[in-house]
Amino acid sequence: MPATDPETDLALLIRAAEIAGDTASRYSGPDARKWDKPDGAGPVTEADLAVNAALADLLPAARPDYGWLSEETEDNTDRLSHERLFIIDPIDGTRSFAEGSRTWAHALAVADRGRITAAVIYLPQRELMYTAAVGEGAKCNGTAITISPRVDLENAEILAARPMQDPVHWLDGNVPPFRRSHRPSLAYRMARVADARFDGMLTLRPSWEWDIAAGELILREAGGRCSDRFGRDLRFNNPHPTLSGVVAAAPSLHRQLIAALDPKSPGLRPL
Numbered sequence: 453m454p455a456t457d458p459e460t461d462l463a464l465l466i467r468a469a470e471i472a473g474d475t476a477s478r479y480s481g482p483d484a485r486k487w488d489k490p491d492g493a494g495p496v497t498e499a500d501l502a503v504n505a506a507l508a509d510l511l512p513a514a515r516p517d518y519g520w521l522s523e524e525t526e527d528n529t530d531r532l533s534h535e536r537l538f539i540i541d542p543i544d545g546t547r548s549f550a551e552g553s554r555t556w557a558h559a560l561a562v563a564d565r566g567r568i569t570a571a572v573i574y575l576p577q578r579e580l581m582y583t584a585a586v587g588e589g590a591k592c593n594g595t596a597i598t599i600s601p602r603v604d605l606e607n608a609e610i611l612a613a614r615p616m617q618d619p620v621h622w623l624d625g626n627v628p629p630f631r632r633s634h635r636p637s638l639a640y641r642m643a644r645v646a647d648a649r650f651d652g653m654l655t656l657r658p659s660w661e662w663d664i665a666a667g668e669l670i671l672r673e674a675g676g677r678c679s680d681r682f683g684r685d686l687r688f689n690n691p692h693p694t695l696s697g698v699v700a701a702a703p704s705l706h707r708q709l710i711a712a713l714d715p716k717s718p719g720l721r722p723l
Contacts, residue, residue, distance in 0.1 A: 473576030545637030642667025652701030
């Protein structure tokens with residue numbers, strides 16, 4: 453089957469995200485059945501599974517030659533034999549969803565030989581739809597978005613969890629003088645950097661591909677630089693679908709963050 457162009461894939465992802473939003477909205481987060489996954493993998497609700505089922509019905513049928521990687525589908529090695537695949541987080545920010553917050557998202561992406569080529573992050577409760585196709589720029593609700601122009605770290609607004617300001621993670625213990633904020637969904641954090649609401653984001657913990665894939669392209673198409681915490685380009689559809697953290701910002705700010713981080717900080721070796 454011939455390759456599908458990224459813009460056509462994006463149109464499919466937008467339709468799928470709208471279906472995901474409609475499906476999730478049938479549930480009240482605090483009232484939805486919830487349980488913990490094995491091995492401390494976090495919570496899941498009946499809404500996560502319903503969204504996953506709806507997307508699994510739609511997307512593979514539309515692109516039968518694409519592989520499939522989703523947080524809520526048991527992984528298998530079949531996806532590694534596909535040049536292209538869907539990378540899906542049915543609900544990114546499940547804890548927020550279960551608490552009744554509005555800061556959860558659907559994150560959908562297509563990877564082609566390890567690179568993301570089409571992506572959507574959709575927050576139905578906030579009516580925000582972030583989209584990108586490779587080479588076509590990034591948009592929010594149809595309007596072009598661009599990364600923050602800030603060029604230095606002093607007083608930059610960085611989305612990061614509180615442990616990221618522990619001196620152990622920074623060269624010589626020198627924590628840069630940025631202002632820290634936080635959002636529970638990694639996809640939402642990346643989108644808010646892409647639309648210049650924040651200047652950058654970082655997480656030094658190993659991160660699942662489905663949390664990162666859609667945001668990586670949206671950030672890149674908005675003019676940003678997105679890497680793992682060691683400054684390496686992100687590649688997707690890995691045998692173990694994780695990445696060594698994420699650092700994202702405008703190119704100048706990104707270089708400064710990478711230069712300031714200590715690559716030998718405890719517990720943050722490459723995966």
